[in-house]
Amino acid sequence: MLTSDPLRLTGDEQAMLHGDAGEALQFAMELVVRAATLMGAPRLIETGFLHIDACHYYGRAHVDFARFLVERGIRFDIPAWTNTVPVSLVQSDPRADADPVVLAEARELTDLYVELGARPVWTCAPYQIPGGPVFGDQIVVGESNAVSYFNSVVGARTNKYGDFLDVACGLTKRIPFAGLHTDASRRATVQLDISHLPTELRETEFFCHVLGHLMGKRAGDQVPVITGLPADTPKDSLKAIAAAGAASGGVALFHAVGVTPEAPTLEAATQEKGPQTVVSVGSDDLIAARDSLSTTAGGPIAMVALGTPHFSFTEFARLMPLLDGRKIHSEVTFYISTSRHVAALARERGWVQKLERSGVSVLVDTCTYFSPAVRGCKGRAMTNSAKWAYYAPGMLPVEVAFGSLEDCVESAVRGEVVRDNTVWSGRHWGTVA
Amino acid sequence: MTALDILHCGVARGSVLKLSEPLSFWGGFDPTDGRILDVAHPQAGQSISDKILVLPGSRGSAGTPAGIAEALRLGVGPAAILLLKPDVNITIGAQVAARLYGLAIPVVTMTTSDFSELETGQNVQVSDGMIERSGS
Numbered sequence: 001m002l003t004s005d006p007l008r009l010t011g012d013e014q015a016m017l018h019g020d021a022g023e024a025l026q027f028a029m030e031l032v033v034r035a036a037t038l039m040g041a042p043r044l045i046e047t048g049f050l051h052i053d054a055c056h057y058y059g060r061a062h063v064d065f066a067r068f069l070v071e072r073g074i075r076f077d078i079p080a081w082t083n084t085v086p087v088s089l090v091q092s093d094p095r096a097d098a099d100p101v102v103l104a105e106a107r108e109l110t111d112l113y114v115e116l117g118a119r120p121v122w123t124c125a126p127y128q129i130p131g132g133p134v135f136g137d138q139i140v141v142g143e144s145n146a147v148s149y150f151n152s153v154v155g156a157r158t159n160k161y162g163d164f165l166d167v168a169c170g171l172t173k174r175i176p177f178a179g180l181h182t183d184a185s186r187r188a189t190v191q192l193d194i195s196h197l198p199t200e201l202r203e204t205e206f207f208c209h210v211l212g213h214l215m216g217k218r219a220g221d222q223v224p225v226i227t228g229l230p231a232d233t234p235k236d237s238l239k240a241i242a243a244a245g246a247a248s249g250g251v252a253l254f255h256a257v258g259v260t261p262e263a264p265t266l267e268a269a270t271q272e273k274g275p276q277t278v279v280s281v282g283s284d285d286l287i288a289a290r291d292s293l294s295t296t297a298g299g300p301i302a303m304v305a306l307g308t309p310h311f312s313f314t315e316f317a318r319l320m321p322l323l324d325g326r327k328i329h330s331e332v333t334f335y336i337s338t339s340r341h342v343a344a345l346a347r348e349r350g351w352v353q354k355l356e357r358s359g360v361s362v363l364v365d366t367c368t369y370f371s372p373a374v375r376g377c378k379g380r381a382m383t384n385s386a387k388w389a390y391y392a393p394g395m396l397p398v399e400v401a402f403g404s405l406e407d408c409v410e411s412a413v414r415g416e417v418v419r420d421n422t423v424w425s426g427r428h429w430g431t432v433a
Numbered sequence: 434m435t436a437l438d439i440l441h442c443g444v445a446r447g448s449v450l451k452l453s454e455p456l457s458f459w460g461g462f463d464p465t466d467g468r469i470l471d472v473a474h475p476q477a478g479q480s481i482s483d484k485i486l487v488l489p490g491s492r493g494s495a496g497t498p499a500g501i502a503e504a505l506r507l508g509v510g511p512a513a514i515l516l517l518k519p520d521v522n523i524t525i526g527a528q529v530a531a532r533l534y535g536l537a538i539p540v541v542t543m544t545t546s547d548f549s550e551l552e553t554g555q556n557v558q559v560s561d562g563m564i565e566r567s568g569s
Contacts, residue, residue, distance in 0.1 A: 027532055031525055038440060038519040053495040059464050059503030064533050142495035162522040163499045164529050250493065394472075395460075 005042045007033065013044060016172060024072035028168035035165050036176035045177045049133045049156075050080040050170030051126050053142030054163040055113045057086055057106035065164055066112035069171070075117035080170050081132070083143045084124045084310075085110055088365040090340065122365035123339035125239065125310040127154060135261055138181055140169040144246035145239070145309045145387065151253040153238045155261035157181050160252050180253055183271075186262060188225035188255050191275035192218065195228030197283065197430045203230055205237045206404035206423065209386035211281070212241035214289040216249025218279055225255040225269040233259050236315055243309050244386035283430035290429075293389040293402035298417040300331065301401065302379035304408050305368045307337035308388040315405070316346045320354070322409045328359035329415030333377075340364045369395055382417060384408050434550070436515075436541035436562035440524040441531070443539035444560040445513035446567075450484035451553045452476050458504075458526070459496025467509035485557045486511035487548065490520045501526025505536045513539045513559045517548055 009017065017033060019026040036044060054062060086106045114120055126132055126141075127149050133139045135155035141147045142161040150156040159179040161169065169175045179185050192215055194202060201207050215224055224245075233256070245251035255263035263269035306315075319336075328334045336355070338346075343364050346352045352362050368377065369392045381398040383389050389402040401417045410418040422428060453475045456462060461471030467482035481504075491497045501523055504510035510530070514523055524540050531537040539559045547564070551557070556567045 030532075031528060034440075034524060034528055035521045038521050038524060054499070056496070058459060058496050058499045059506070061502035061506050061529065061533065062499050064506070065502070065529055068533060144495070160495065162495045162497055162525060164502075165498065165521065165525050166495070 007036050007041060008043050009033070013174060022072060022074065024069050024074040025172060027068070028171040029174070031165055031168035032172050032174050032176065036178070039176045039178035041176035041178040043177050044174040045138055045181065046173055047138050047140055047169060047175045048078050048173070049137060049139040050076065050078060050166060051083060051141040051143060051146055052080055052113060052118055052166055052170070053083045053161070054167050055082045055085060055109060055118065057102070057109045060105065062163070063105055063109050063112065066109060066116065069167070070112050070115050074171060076170055077117070078170060078173055080116070080118045081121045081126045081129070082110070082113055082118050083122070084366050085122055086366060086371055088363060088371070089122065090364060121339060121341060123310050123341065124367065125312065125339065128310065128312050128339065129341050138175060140166050140175055142166045144250070145243035147252050148242035148246045148254065149239060151180055152242055152255065152260050153235065186223065186253060187271040187273065188223045188263070188269040189275060190219050190222045190224045190277045190279065191227060191266070192224050192279050192281055193227045194281045197228065197281070198428065199230070201428055201430065202228065204404070204423070205234070205240055206384070208233070208237035208240040209244050209384070210286055210290045210293070212244025213248050213293060213386040213390065214281065214285060215241065215254060216245040216247065216251050217289070218249070219245070219251050219254070220249050223253050223255070224251065225257060225263060225266065225275065227257045227266060229256040229259050231258045234314070236312055239309060239312070240386065244390070247387040247390045283426070287426065287429050287431070290402070293386055294400055295393050296380050296399035296401050298401070299380055300416045301382050301411055302331065302333065303377060303381040303398070304332060304334045304412045305337070305381055305383045305385070305388055305392070306335070306405070306408060308367055308369060308383070308385040311336050311338040311342065313342050313345050316342070316351050318405065319409070320351055322406060323355070323358055325354065325358060326413050328412050331415050332412050334360045334412050335368045336360060336362050337367045338362060338364060380417070382408050382411050434543065434547040434564045436543055436564060438519065438542045439539070439562045440516070440519055440542065441527045441538070441540035443513065443537040445485065445539055446558045447483055447485045447512040447556070449487055449551050449553055449555045449557055450476070450479060450481055451551060452486070452488035455490045455492035456488060457493040457497060458491060458500030459494040461492070462500055464500045464503035465507060465509070467504055481511045482509045483512050485513045485515065485559065487515045487551050489517045491522050497522035498526035498529060502530040502533070505530035505538065506534050511538065515548070515551070515559070515564065516540070516542045517545065518542060
């Protein structure tokens, strides 16, 4: 049976379920109650933040759901921020083979969510925008990398919400008290120890992409805790771990001792119980994980894709001196996916203009691995993102070469895969030369 | 056999398609024709349309409820879904299709032994939590 303790609703919640607050809230509450029953939640709790995934068009049902709500005059009255969508809403440059019905309905869906009162940020990295959730907040998020980042790095609490239920929770301002919303489910059970690996390796963002990928493969649906990550690991590297682990293994929460807020110590991360499993991450495992992210070794490239998840302001700041005004090779399409918020900040600094003069396209609202707005997406593509490297070969006619941000820039200028051999050698990764 | 839990009500009759692994209904499935797209899935290429779909559960993406609802809207969804454990994404997809389009399919969970007895091609009727085989 589903649960021994039946779900208990407050008077207000029962009133919503009975339709006292209108048909839209009644439907939304029916979805929340159904989910709560399935999850074995004893009660609902209040939420004050939603990141909407259901705005990402997949078919007419998405549009019909949003229109049902709009026609009943309901609006969000908590912050409800929007995820990426299949097309950029400010740059209209679809591929020749893009279905015009899909493009039109995808845009129609975004209009409906704006009518519902959503904040149109159109980003998979809402944690890069000021004013979002803080430690301890109970929130509703569906985008997998954002689920992991908010849970792990911010210390807010969310399960991985599917489409429709995310919106239903946001409208009713109620979530099932179950899973990662509760203390007990946040306990780390598997320890990934990287402390014996070379320090200079552990300090790189490139390493963090690989570590996240390996973490997903090893942890699966458990909560992992990393020991040995440097205390000053930048937010962009934590984003890399979150995104890669969510893609390869569905990790919705990880801890890193001395880095993430619920893991001041290993004891705290495991809630004083210790890990059930300890994995000592070896150099050979990491090198194998790194190499599994490339489907091609070397040769000419047609594309470079940065910004999965969306490129941050600090990533732009690192990129500028690396490219240093040089021209991208004429055969290479160079895309940076980011949010309109971050793009505006980068434009204020003159960075976007300078990048465009170099031949870089800065794409907002969407992402290169699923957008029909993307040109030149075939042949050999290079990326610094483990998530992009994991998904793109299944969704686009591309072979992928995974590399560091520095490698991606040099490759884009030269038109072929270039890698820094001091970083790619086994010695750098801790194997005996 | 009796359903362990009724996740969503409905009545259906049809032929079983049994999946040996969980399926993502976003990315791994084409909601416009009901076929399994995920090339790594053991039942890749098969159609779930009008089938009594027997599967362990769904996998991955937040888009699964939309994949279910869209397939049902287009008339290429399954006739019923029989699961090993409760699945929020599949159930929410079925519930949205029922509310928006009046297309209610049964979604139930069953015991491991009942699950193992069902085979692809068997004819089955599902109603009020009762699952009856009617020969094959």
